[in-house]
Amino acid sequence: MEITLGWIGLYAPLALGAIGSMLGCLRGGMAACGAMLEVESGYGRFVGVAAMPSSQTIYGIVVTMALPATITADNSPGIFALGVLSGLALFFSAFAQGVACASAINASKSKPEVFGISLAPAALIEGFAVFAFVFALVLAGRLPE
Template sequence: MDFATAMGYLGCAFAIGIPAIGSAIGVATAGAASHGAMAKVEEGHGKFIGISAAPSSQTIYGLILMFVLMGKVANSGLAVLGIGIFCGLACAASAIYQGKVAATAILASSKKQEIFGKCFAAAGIVESFAIFALVAGLVMAGNLQ
């Protein structure tokens, strides 16, 4: 296996691995907040669990990108490495910050249940940046030979 091909496979690994690390951090942050909130309130625990899982979607985006990039490794290994690293980092950052926003949403809505929907909207906006990175990665991969 030549160097460029090896680097391409490394890029595929980064495309899934880096977002998975970010998702783990984001889910842990939001999950910890949900545990604290569930100890304080008597109802609505399901929505706390649901929003705390939101940062896991960035790993799905990384998986999609990895599958697309796998088909490009043989001809464009170094480009695949770059796409995998930078799109992976964008997804990871989105997941980490979405976890922080979800944690504050959980804490806020544990005091005022009626604001949960508005709080969830902010978490969705943070996720949109991972979607932008995925789309950009797919477009770039689609232009590779």
């Protein structure tokens, strides 16, 4: 049982981060497609903004790789806790970032001059995801091999 938990924890950051990225990119992508119907140019930047939540998957991959590859009864509870919690943080940050990106696309479609500032909420959310990612790496180094 403990070993199973360890394996769940090992894969959780990647799986949860990827699911969050999918949902976030879906929201941003839908907003980008809608905005493309309304504007005559600048499609590329909408797609770029819609892709912002994909970074959580990369963080998830790195955290998974940083966790101990050898799962034992000693380290599996720690791997489970670290993996699931960091995965949840990445999942929700990607989801929320998708909504923030959709809002930014919607706002900058009508007022292109607010494009930069409208991305501030999405950037803040990215910051929180980075916190979760960095501290997951730090704590992963303290887990027993």
